[in-house]
Amino acid sequence: MKTTQQLEKQLKRHSKAAKLEIWGKVVSFSALLLIVAVVVGIIGFVASKGIATFTSNHVNLWDFLTEKKWNPGITDANGKPEVGALPMIVGSFLITILSAIVATPFAIGTAVFMNEISPNKGAKILQPVTELLVGIPSVVYGFIGLSVVVPATRAIFGGSGFGILSGTCVLFVMILPTVTSMSVDALRAVPRYYREASLALGATQWQTIYKVVLRAATPGLMTAVVFGMARAFGEALAVQMVIGNAALMPGSLVDPAATLTSVLTTGIGNTVMGSLQNNALWSLALVLLLMSLVFNLIIRLIGRKGRLQ
Amino acid sequence: MNPKTQNKIAIGTLYGVAGLVVLILLALLGYILVSGLPQLSWHFLTAPAKAFLKGGGVGVQLYNSFYLLILAMLISFPIALGAAIYLYEYARDNWVTTTIRTAIEILSSLPSVVVGLFGFLFFVVKLRLGFSILSGAFALTFFNLPLLTRSIEDSLRTIDLSQREGGLALGLSRWETITRVILPAAVPSILTGVILSAGRVFGEAAALIYTAGQSAPALDFTDWNPFNISSPLNPMRPAETLAVHIWKINSEGIMPDAKAISSGSSAVLVLAILIFNFAARYLGKRLYKRLTSA
Amino acid sequence: MSKKHWWQAIGAVIIVALGIFAYQTRQVSHAGESITAVGSTALQPLVEAAGEQYTGEHLGTFINVQGGGTGTGLSQIQEGAVQIGNSDLFAGEQKGIKAAALIDHRVAVVGITPIINRKIGLKNLTTQQLIQVFTGQVTNWRELGGANVPVVLINRAQGSGTRATFEQFGLTNHRSKTAQEQDSSGMVRQIVATTPGAISYVAFSYVNSTVQSLSLNGIKPIEANVKTNRWRIWSYEHLYTKGQPHGLTQRFIQYVQSPAIQKTLVRQLGYLSPDQMKVERDVHGNVTRLEGGKS
Secondary structure (H helix, E strand, O other), rough: OOHHHHHHHHHHOOOHHHHHHHHHHHHHHHHHHHHHHHHHHHHHHHHHHHHHHHOOOOOHHHHHHHOOOOOEEEEEEOOOOEEOOOOHHHHOOOOOOOOHHHHHHHHHHHHHHHHHHHHHHHHHHHHHHHHHHHOOOOHHHHHHHHHHHHHHHHHHHOOOOOOOOHHOOOOOHHHHHHHHHHHHHHHHHHEEEEEEEEOOOOOOOOHHHHHHOOOHHHHHHHHHHHHHHHHHHOOOOHHHHEEEOOOOOOOOHHHEEEHHHHHHHHEEEEEEEOOOOHHHHHHHHHHHHHHHHHEEEEEEEEHHHHHHH | HHHHHHHHHHHHHHHHHHHHHHHHHHHHHHHHHHHHHHHHHHHHHHHHOOOOOOOOOOHHHHHHHHOOOOOOHHHHHHHHHHHHHHHHHHHOHHHHHHHHEEEHHHHHHHHHHHHHHHHHHHHHHHHOOOOOHOOOOOOOHHHHHHHHHHHHHHHHHHHHHHHHHHHHOOOOOOHHHHHHHHHHHHHHHHHHHHHHHHHHHOOOOHOOOOOOOOOOOOOOOOOOOOEEEEEEEEOOOOOOOHHHHHHHHHHHHHOOOHHHHHHHHHHHHHHHHHHHHHHHHHHHHHHHHHHHHO | OOOHHHHHHHHHHHHHHHHHHHHOOOOHHHHHHHEEEEEOOHHHHHHHHHHHHOOOOOOOEEEEEEEEEEEHHHHHHOOOOOEEEEEOOHHHOOOOOOOOHHEEEEEEEEEEEEEEHHHHHHEEEOHHHHHHHOOOOEEEEEEEEEOOOOOOEEEEOOOOOOHHHHHHOOOOOOOOOEEOOOOOOHHHHHHHHOOOOOEEEEEEHHHHOOEEEEEEOEOOOOOHHHHOOOOOOOOEEEEEEEEOOHHHHHHHHHHHHOHHHHHHHHHOOOOOOHHHHOOEEEOOOOOOEOOOOOO
């Protein structure tokens, strides 16, 4: 016979399911903690290295952001090192925005086609192709850019063919699959009855797509575009091969230019840890980090506004 | 213009856009395969690379790519899965969650060369792992985690809320609902995410240059003891992958047939991803059938 | 315990047992000495090939050769994280490096030549003209008697050994104006070959029929002229160690400097051996004549 104590114990004990619940929560939470630790670690690492340019090498932050000469190895007439990052910042922004502007209509158009107009063909042809293309390494994109896009640009516009235009072309193709497949996910997340309700009200297919589906999916589509922009922004090897890597203010779209990533990748192996040249490159990485933060915040704001309306 | 003509024009334009995209993508694939396929032969796929003579292959690099991919996925998938589950199923929607999401997104936009250098200073130098597959796998994990977490979270989001309510109504705990109901339903979508990120990992070069290294010592494919330095399974040996190999021979390659090797390697890379995609798709379908007993 | 648990336990035991078995039966000889050499990507093929030969002849050793760039090589050897730092430059020329603590082992000499696109139609320039081209005073090849195409400068990355050597000896310490930068010789050659009006510079071994190498002041960029310093744009390739090398590091460096490598690999890879030089150059660029060819 069971005593009341035993009974009480038995009743108060966590059930198997409850134990499992706690276990699952702890495990998944520690996984998240780990990622947060990684993020904090890398961001802290880049920040501490990047800030050293301004603290231990005494470079003026304003000069860094607005000067146009990038020669960390030498000093100018006043004995200050030439670390003006403006040309790279402009280059990065230009190339990212241009490629996003070109890629967005294509990507969303394709996604709408795959999800709304012809799901069959979409699933059979477009989806495998886009997924495959996400996997093509940037080195390969860079070399195709070098052997196809650059000569084409040179033939049409003259000059050396290296520059923002070639970079935009390559990035456009590179981010297209990413943006497309994420846009498809965004469209898929729109509940079916939205479409049915719209069609039942007598709207045409295009009206349904334009006025209902795209509106409802706006935050998701925005995220897709940001994601593409983030990829374009952080892309190094492919861009570096076609942009020309000249740390000059871009005069036109077909002049050689440089991006933050291209200068970073080209220079990092040639500098010594802890030296000004090295720190200056880490400062570029820090700018990269901060700029993607700004991008993220802007898009979040837009997404929130879209939801409120 | 009446809505019907408008509709026709718009749909027609969308057809055109989709067609154009397919055309661009096919041209790209065609270019890689046409210039690369003639280089392929059994010898090319299995022979070790040569530093400066003609006739080297990519056997070791190809194997390294797969091994590194599997290791990196083994490490990153459970972490990403756990984090995504917590973020979507448990975490409250407050500023902490938003901050974490933003941080993850920022991490994913960092250039991989920065991740690679961080991996170099931390794993290779500080933890004394040396230039090794393990260092490379950790660096790839860093590179992969944000991507994978995001895509798994998106997969969870596509599962209808009613499924969760159904699970809870049947008296399952939240964790049981997640593992028995939500995850099986989300498998095909999660798998797509895993394929996409695996593709990126497979082709990643910049993060590996400073971690897994750029040299591929010859392997002894009869020796499967992971403690031997020439064993293919040894996680502590330096390992150049196919993507790093392409990068290296394109930049400093001095073998006379560098161009042929790089276009051949590109084709191998694309083919490998192709096969990988089809296999994963097939498995995903079968898995879906089994798990949902449909 | 349920059936499932039993299977899990058995699986775990088998894995552990296999692990122990593998550890016990590992080849002890192969886990012997190993060293790591990091740095210059230009020097990597030579050290790698020499390392393969050496480990082939001396079982139980392992030489791990990695690229990463001269700067990486020097900073890693300075911190003692690796055994050998490969460098295209004298350690004293690299900012942030305390050269006194490092010991220099010269293993090869590399000659560097300007290259131009073939369609320009020039084969010779004076040093003065070369400086005018690289500082932007001459913007069209017509001004120097070539074809009517604008000059397109292509530089190596800032801090690269090839660029430092070229600016010091080719441009007599004039700095090139800011222009396109590429971080590898293969890429530079490809761009020069395909871009009208392009000019850059590469090591001798990268020159092939797709580009035109330039004579300077009538002196041809050939090895015979490098040996006597008549062709002045050349530099040493260095293996740096922190303090005196010992053990495998010392044996390997001696091996690379021995005739077995110097007479074969070094020359096959398009380098000159320091033994062939009739002159010697120090970190400040001062040249001294060598008696009998060997120091």
